[in-house]
Amino acid sequence: MGEPIDRRTFLRLGRDLALLGLAPTEVMAAALAAAGARGAGVFLSAPRMRTLRALCAHYVPGPPEDPDPGALEAGAPEYIDLLLGAFSLPLPPILAGGPFSNRSAGGRNFFAEFLELDALEERIWRTRIEGSRGLPEREWNGPVVGLQERYTRGLHALDDRSRLIFRAPFHALSRWKRDVQLWTATGELAEFLDLAFQHTVEGTYGPPEYGGNRDLVGWRNIGWPGDIQPRVFSEEEIREPDADQAEAVARARANARAFRGTGDA
Amino acid sequence: MPERTAVAGNGRHVVVIGSGAGGATAAWVLARAGFQVTVLEKGRNYFRELDADGGPGLPLLGGDEIRHLRGFPGVDALAEPRTGRSQSEARGGVERSFVGDVNCLPITVGGGTTHWDAKTPRFFALDFEMHSRYGPVPGADVVDWPFGYDALAPYYDEVEKRIGVAGDLASTPGFAKRLSPRGRYPMPPGPPMYASLVAAEAAASRGYAPHPYPMAINSVRYDERPPCHNCGYCSGYGCPVNARAGAAVTFLRHALRAGARLVTRAAVTRIGCDARGRATHVEYLAGDRLTPARIEADWVVLAASAVESARIALLSRSPAHPAGLGNSSDRVGRTVCFHQLTFAGGVMPQRLHPNRGRNCSHCLLEPALPDTESRWARLVGMPYLRGGVVELGTSPHPIDEALAYDNLPFGRNRHKEWMRSSPLRDRMLGALMIGDDMPQYDNRVDLDPGVKDIYGVPVARVTYDFHRIGEVSSWVWGRRLQQLCRAAGSEYSYFYPSEIGLSSARFARNSFHVSGTLRMGTDPSASVTDEFGRVHDATNVLVCDGSVLPTSGAVNPTLTLMSVAMRSATALAYGADQARRGPMQPA
Numbered sequence: 001m002g003e004p005i006d007r008r009t010f011l012r013l014g015r016d017l018a019l020l021g022l023a024p025t026e027v028m029a030a031a032l033a034a035a036g037a038r039g040a041g042v043f044l045s046a047p048r049m050r051t052l053r054a055l056c057a058h059y060v061p062g063p064p065e066d067p068d069p070g071a072l073e074a075g076a077p078e079y080i081d082l083l084l085g086a087f088s089l090p091l092p093p094i095l096a097g098g099p100f101s102n103r104s105a106g107g108r109n110f111f112a113e114f115l116e117l118d119a120l121e122e123r124i125w126r127t128r129i130e131g132s133r134g135l136p137e138r139e140w141n142g143p144v145v146g147l148q149e150r151y152t153r154g155l156h157a158l159d160d161r162s163r164l165i166f167r168a169p170f171h172a173l174s175r176w177k178r179d180v181q182l183w184t185a186t187g188e189l190a191e192f193l194d195l196a197f198q199h200t201v202e203g204t205y206g207p208p209e210y211g212g213n214r215d216l217v218g219w220r221n222i223g224w225p226g227d228i229q230p231r232v233f234s235e236e237e238i239r240e241p242d243a244d245q246a247e248a249v250a251r252a253r254a255n256a257r258a259f260r261g262t263g264d265a
Numbered sequence: 266m267p268e269r270t271a272v273a274g275n276g277r278h279v280v281v282i283g284s285g286a287g288g289a290t291a292a293w294v295l296a297r298a299g300f301q302v303t304v305l306e307k308g309r310n311y312f313r314e315l316d317a318d319g320g321p322g323l324p325l326l327g328g329d330e331i332r333h334l335r336g337f338p339g340v341d342a343l344a345e346p347r348t349g350r351s352q353s354e355a356r357g358g359v360e361r362s363f364v365g366d367v368n369c370l371p372i373t374v375g376g377g378t379t380h381w382d383a384k385t386p387r388f389f390a391l392d393f394e395m396h397s398r399y400g401p402v403p404g405a406d407v408v409d410w411p412f413g414y415d416a417l418a419p420y421y422d423e424v425e426k427r428i429g430v431a432g433d434l435a436s437t438p439g440f441a442k443r444l445s446p447r448g449r450y451p452m453p454p455g456p457p458m459y460a461s462l463v464a465a466e467a468a469a470s471r472g473y474a475p476h477p478y479p480m481a482i483n484s485v486r487y488d489e490r491p492p493c494h495n496c497g498y499c500s501g502y503g504c505p506v507n508a509r510a511g512a513a514v515t516f517l518r519h520a521l522r523a524g525a526r527l528v529t530r531a532a533v534t535r536i537g538c539d540a541r542g543r544a545t546h547v548e549y550l551a552g553d554r555l556t557p558a559r560i561e562a563d564w565v566v567l568a569a570s571a572v573e574s575a576r577i578a579l580l581s582r583s584p585a586h587p588a589g590l591g592n593s594s595d596r597v598g599r600t601v602c603f604h605q606l607t608f609a610g611g612v613m614p615q616r617l618h619p620n621r622g623r624n625c626s627h628c629l630l631e632p633a634l635p636d637t638e639s640r641w642a643r644l645v646g647m648p649y650l651r652g653g654v655v656e657l658g659t660s661p662h663p664i665d666e667a668l669a670y671d672n673l674p675f676g677r678n679r680h681k682e683w684m685r686s687s688p689l690r691d692r693m694l695g696a697l698m699i700g701d702d703m704p705q706y707d708n709r710v711d712l713d714p715g716v717k718d719i720y721g722v723p724v725a726r727v728t729y730d731f732h733r734i735g736e737v738s739s740w741v742w743g744r745r746l747q748q749l750c751r752a753a754g755s756e757y758s759y760f761y762p763s764e765i766g767l768s769s770a771r772f773a774r775n776s777f778h779v780s781g782t783l784r785m786g787t788d789p790s791a792s793v794t795d796e797f798g799r800v801h802d803a804t805n806v807l808v809c810d811g812s813v814l815p816t817s818g819a820v821n822p823t824l825t826l827m828s829v830a831m832r833s834a835t836a837l838a839y840g841a842d843q844a845r846r847g848p849m850q851p852a
Contacts, residue, residue: 060681070681095337098311098327099505111329118309118553120530124344124719140719141346141364179678197677198334201667205684206331222684223691224620224663227328229505232494235456238622241615248615252754255614256467259751 028082028093028211041081042088043148044155051155052077054171055193056200058178065175069217076203079212083199084148086129092117094125096209101227103208103216111209111227147195154192161189276301280547280562281525282533282577283307285376286823287810287830288568289512290424292520294834295566298849302525303560304517305549307532307569308339308373311503312513315374316521320489321514326379326503330664333501338379339372344719347572352707352730360726364716367727368603368775370570374529375513377570377777378823382500382624383481383509385430385824386654387421389444390414391635392818399635400648405703405732406600408815411787411796414445419847420828420835426451427519428510428827429487430479438474441630454626455484455493460617461627461658464694467753468629468657475657478628481510481824490514497620497660516827531558532720535581536565536806542585544806550720564837567783568810568830571601575710575782575812576725578793591793591800597783598711600704601727602817604653604778605763607698607739609746611755612688619660619691629655632698632742633819641741647734652700652742653819659695666690694753696746699778700739700763701819703732710782731763739763778822783812785829797844798833809833 031042039046056077062070071077086092097113117125123137131146132138158181162170166177173181185193203212205219207226213219219226241249279295281288284306296302314322326338336342347369348361370377391398393410401407432450434442454477457465465475482499483492493508507514521527532555535548544565551558567574575598581590589597632652636642639650661669663684670683686692713726743760750758786792789801798813800806809830811822818825836844843849 059677066681068681068685094335096329096332098325098329098503099323100327111327115325118530120344120553120555120719121309124341128343140717140721144343182677194671197671198668201680202331202334202664205663205667207329210331219663221681222663222687223616226330227496227498229328229494229496232496233621235495237618238456238495239459239462241459242618245615248613251614252463254754255756256470256752256754259754260470 027089027091031089041078041085043085044081044151047159048152048155049077049081050171051159051169052080052151052196054178055155055158055196056080056203058175058182059197059200060204068221071200071204073214074204074218075212075214076200079203079206079210080151080196080199082211084129084151087126092125093210096207100229101207101209102229103226104228104231109209111207150192150195154189154196157189157192158185161185275299277563278303278561279564279566280305280560281566281568281809282547283376283568283570283573283810284374284512284517284527285370285568285570285810286378286512286827287570288376288566289516289520290827290830291566291568291807291809291834292525293427293516293523294831294849295838296520296523296525298838300564300838302520304520304525304527305531305533305547305560306374306527306529308371308529310374310527310529311338311379312374315513315518315527321507321518323506324503327505328496328498328502330662333380334664338503340366340369342366342369345369345372345724346716346718347724348713348716348726350726350728352705352728355707355728360714361716366775367725368572368777368779370777370779374527375511375517378511379503379513380501381511381777381823383511384625384628384656384821385425385428385479385481386628386630386820387445387447388414388818388820388822388825389633390446391444392816393417395635395816399637402648402703402734403646404705405734406706407704408784408786408791410815411785416845417825417828417832418446420831421824422448423848424824424827424831427488428481428515429483429490430481430824431455431484432479433477436476438476438630440474440634441476444630444634450479452484452487454480455482455623456495457626458619458622458624458658458660460619460660460694461625463613463617463753464657464696464749465627467749470752471749473629473631473749475627475629478626478656480623482623483508483510488515493623495622497622500624500660501662532722533569533577534720534722536567536577536590538581538583538585538590538803540585542583542803544590544803555720563805565806566834567806567808567812570810571779571782571812572710572725572727574808574810575601576712578783579712580722586802590806591783591802593802594790594793596791596793599706599709600781600784601708601710601729601779602702602704602781602814603729604776604817604822605700605702605731605735605739606776607652607700607743607746607760607763609696609698609743609750609758609760610659610689611694611747611750611753611758613692613694613753613755616687616691617694619658619693620662624660625656625658625697627657629657629696630820632738632745633701639741641737642734645733645737647737650734650738650741651819652698652738654699654821655746656697656699657695659693659697661690661693663690688757694750694755696749698739698742698746699776699819699821700735700742702817703734704781704816705730705732735763778811778817780811780814780817780822780826783808784815785813786815797836797841798829799837807833807837
């Protein structure tokens with residue numbers, strides 16, 4: 001299991017920052033920075049973090065492989081690590097507040113004010129993240145393997161397998177060798193990769209308040225505005241195609257005419 | 266209590282189980298009639314100042330793309346799973362083949378209407394008499410409703426007025442007006458979406474009559490809630506400004522203002538009954554520490570949604586109800602219906618920005634008509650085919666899109682290219698059909714013998730097979746809707762029949778439209794409640810959610826279940842004669 005920095009020191013750090021009146025996202029950033037200085041994450045150790053970074057970058061590549069920022073630039077590995085270490089923060093970044101982020105207007109970001117979990121939700125989320133650990137109150141349906149264990153085991157297994165086949169850890173492999181690794185994974189490792197893929201896209205294309213999608217690089221790349229309130233779309237923006245789509249609209253019309261000329265129409 | 270206007274209830278205590286569409290509607294009728302009303306809600310409250318003067322406060326919900334992936338609000342399959350299996354697995358003795366999310370609705374104040382996209386078409390007059398009009402269906406238990414469209418019409422009017430439905434009668438095709446006769450809508454529709462307009466134009470070119478989809482989303486300020494400002498976070502999200510109606514900001518708000526009490530984190534485990542079978546109290550686990558509690562009741566309104574209400578009935582065994590509350594007919598949990606989702610899509614050359622505005626501003630109703638002439642129906646030995654309403658437009662968001670590419674061959678490897686060119690979001694023209702589901706005796710909700718939820722209570726097990734009419738209709742209409750996408754000028758087109766569905770879950774039946782587990786009827790041996798939702802075997806228990814719907818209809822069911830709940834609650838408060846005349850108007 002990854003113990004990047006002394007857990008007690010870290011908890012104290014988190015609480016001190018909270019006492020200083022920092023917003024939860026600032027606490028998150030400070031926590032990540034403190035851990036990142038050691039190359040580690042809030043939860044994951046430095047070697048596991050290195051493997052995770054390579055995996056995220058493989059799924060959503062950035063420069064130089066791809067001209068646009070990818071999962072690494074978006075901070076997807078840190079998003080995942082923050083989820084795994086959520087309960088080491090004074091306010092676990094599990095459920096964002098509402099109703100507005102005010103990202104586009106500036107001002108108070110309500111999303112960044114994470115909602116406090118009640119005792120029932122904390123029990124559910126500790127079970128999901130930490131696993132049931134033999135605690136009867138977490139085993140309403142039998143033992144649960146937590147996300148923390150799935151990640152440490154999964155990342156470890158990925159490296160072990162890479163060393164076995166290619167004599168190098170996953171992060172040191174070329175793209176095609178990593179592809180071979182991922183394509184040929186089976187069983188528990190394949191299930192872990194499904195999980196890591198989902199989390200990678202969440203960390204790349206999700207709201208930045210959760211720790212990923214830094215500077216909105218994930219959204220900029222795909223033209224997604226995200227929550228833009230209090231700005232709103234005008235009626236014209238809703239009902240008309242954007243001006244830069246004129247050529248494509250003409251192509252659609254030509255396609256439609258061609259279709260009407262076929263026997264299918 | 267400024268909104269209380271009558272004294273029919275005379276202070277008698279009603280416990281309402283569930284604060285969603287049905288429960289909130291009943292709570293409002295009963296609180297206004299002078300009953301003492303306590304609403305027990307299992308989940309948390311993400312609304313604020315629901316009963317405030319001048320309109321509800323802004324909620325703790327908004328355009329957050331991750332929240333729903335984490336099971337908020339209130340759909341957490343780790344804490345509260347369901348199990349599933351097919352009919353043939355059930356016959357073979359398989360206890361379950363799936364554990365997880367089986368059509369789970371949000372467990373939260375407002376229920377499913379916290380995340381709905383508020384489409385509110387009415388059922389057709391023919392839906393109330395499918396058996397007498399079209400005859401029996403092999404393998405299905407199709408019945409007439411105990412009342413007709415005309416009996417429900419005044420309640421439709423009243424619910425539409427209370428929640429605020431936007432629609433346009435002038436552009437509604439004549440056949441649709443004949444199917445569900447009605448007067449003017451309370452407000453005009455909001456701006457149409459570009460994606461819906463493109464699909465509607467293609468539909469019109471193929472001879473259909475697309476028209477504005479009736480929806481409970483404000484186009485003007487209404488009932489102290491603002492008009493929609495088109496943020497685009499609609500279906501699947503909580504409305505950040507309360508412009509979209511839902512149970513919480515409409516009926517529940519006004520029930521609270523009329524004196525009803527809302528208790529959150531109250532997980533009902535049992536309805537207790539006396540020796541004669543009448544309900545006396547409700548047992549629940551209170552608060553986030555699950556402290557056992559009970560509350561006495563003169564009346565109980567069961568409105569936890571179709572699957573959960575059946576589960577609570579089955580958990581409520583007592584000497585008078587040895588097989589579960591109201592289950593002397595062995596009908597509790599049977600004939601569960603899920604609407605069947607068929608999706609056709611086309612990849613357009615242009616970007617459609619489906620994230621702006623309301624989701625799917627237009628619809629088609631032709632596929633919802635029973636087709637007795639279909640050669641496909643004859644081929645499979647069925648009296649007719651029937652699809653359902655088609656939503657034109659669709660608006661997935663990027664994480665859902667990103668996960669969808671994972672299902673394509675090599676999707677994970679070319680992922681970034683897919684995301685940039687966006688064939689499954691920004692350039693996707695979609696037509697989603699919500700098809701009628703034939704009620705089948707062996708499609709059933711019961712208690713899972715081995716799986717429990719975090720409350721320590723056996724979970725609902727769903728035994729479910731598609732019916733041949735739904736399957737074949739899905740293929741036939743899927744193909745036609747794919748042609749519609751081609752007629753719009755798409756570069757590629759495709760369709761998913763209902764067997765595949767839209768869900769990435771392995772148990773691909775998640776339409777969120779659930780009905781039929783505690784059916785209304787006149788024959789106590791073949792139904793669970795009477796025409797006013799009263800349980801035949803326990804006449805002080807009223808069922809007020811989708812459970813009572815005898816057939817699933819072929820359009821979104823929430824407006825109908827709210828109207829039925831209002832009729833049932835009116836009968837409880839003011840008697841059957843008043844309920845047959847229509848809703849009680851304030852003095």
